Amino acid sequence: MSFTMRQFVFWSGAYNAGLALFLLFPPLYLAFGLNIPAPLWGWLLASFLGFTSAVLILASRDLRTRFSLVYWESLLRYIAALLLIPAGLFGDLGLIAVPLGLGDLAIGLVYMFGLPKELGLPHSALLWDRCS
Secondary structure: OOOOHHHHHHHHHHHHHHHHHHHOOHHHHHHOOOOOOOHHHHHHHHHHHHHHHHHHHHHHHOHHHHHHHHHHHHHHHHHHHHHHHHHHHHOOOOOOHHHHHHHHHHHHHHHHHHHHHHHOOOHHHHHOOOOO
16 A cells, blocks of 8 residues: 555644644653753744644545645755754754754655645645645
């Protein structure tokens, strides 16, 4: 059985939900070496991840009409990677931020290049929410 973009989007939304839950508990993420300076920031990130989780899971139900939400999420994934990787390597966020950032980069690339292939739409149509 092949893995479709619809399934990938759904499971990446579930991944976001898991990260959101993880960030709600400072003792848990501190035990993994993630150094968020104050619990408020972890909770703020958790709320953002919870929202993006819902968007991705709902988009996976009808990818043909909600494709642009997923495409724009790829841009958010790139921004997350640009922030997490250097903060993990050179800052005090913790080395666990590096694989998290690399994961975001990989997911963003799958979204950006998998959607046009599966839907048969050019990047400009995905970016500007045009079906043709």
